[in-house]
């Protein structure tokens with residue numbers, strides 16, 4: 326009558342006898358897409374999670390670095406009027422401000438570039454457009470970080 | 486208010502729009518800023534010539550705008566972090582938004598004299 330009736334011993338209505346015994350235990354059914362030695366290692370890491378976390382951690386550090394920078398450049402000691410080659414020479418004579426500017430450069434550029442990557446992902450829908458915009462973004466980012474780093478490390482107060 | 490508009494058109498959405506716009510603006514500024522700072526490797530004269538334009542009244546106004554963008558992005562960024570990591574953050578997101586706006590207005594008022602003062606002296610004489 327009932328065709329869906331099953332028993333613990335796995336006796337099927339057709340076989341009439343237990344299918345599984347001690348010598349013939351129930352077959353283990355592999356989960357679909359089970360990882361084996363032959364499957365390649367994970368192709369997708371936790372990049373997006375790392376990027377999400379980086380945006381938050383770098384943001385907290387940037388509050389101090391950037392607002393401190395604006396305070397020094399625009400508010401203290403006469404505001405913008407004092408800025409000039411001599412002022413920069415005085416600041417970069419100190420390793421403390423060199424490291425400050427270097428950290429600010431790297432964190433702000435990477436934070437901003439990753440933010441722009443999100444914006445491109447959101448608005449550029451054609452694969453080609455995305456590819457080109459991101460290529461442009463990454464090129465500009467690498468160029469800016471390298472240039473800024475070079476300028477800090479090779480600054481010469483006696484250039485002329 | 487029709488259903489399904491708890492987010493749309495309210496504080497949460499507008500703060501997100503403003504966060505995105507200010508973030509993109511600051512990034513473009515930073516790109517140009519590293520280029521102009523690189524002039525210190527060319528010659529002191531070239532650097533000083535470009536920086537002189539930063540001291541004109543019109544650019545001073547742009548600087549005030551940049552300060553506005555950074556302060557909003559920084560304060561609202563801290564709010565976003567609080568929403569994500571503080572267990573009560575999502576419940577207080579609206580109050581935190583208005584706190585951000587309050588602190589922002591106070592800081593912007595405080596920045597008027599330091600950032601725009603020299604421009605006023607150029608325009609109206611000291």
Ligand code: HEM
Nearest residue numbers: 391398408413416426429430433473474476477515522548
């Ligand atoms: C209008 C406002 C600003 C002025 C007047 C200004 C001025 C300066 C000056 C004079 C320097 C030379 C080095 C020093 O004195 O530390 C400098 C470097 C730097 N500034 Fe600004 N700054 C402003 C806004 C910003 C903002 C908003 C950011 C970040 C988003 C920023 C990031 C940097 C970085 C990364 C460097 C190092 C550049 C390099 O490595 O060549 N600045 N800035």
Ligand code: HEM
Nearest residue numbers: 384387388433437440441443505508509511512559562563
């Ligand atoms: C001053 C301290 C800063 C803080 C606290 C901060 C915080 C944040 C946070 C938490 C996010 C993630 C928002 C989200 O996932 O919804 C974000 C996004 C972003 N930030 Fe910042 N940030 C700061 C400075 C900067 C700077 C200097 C730049 C530019 C160079 C920048 C550009 C961006 C961009 C373009 C985004 C993406 C916006 C989006 O996806 O809608 N931020 N910021």
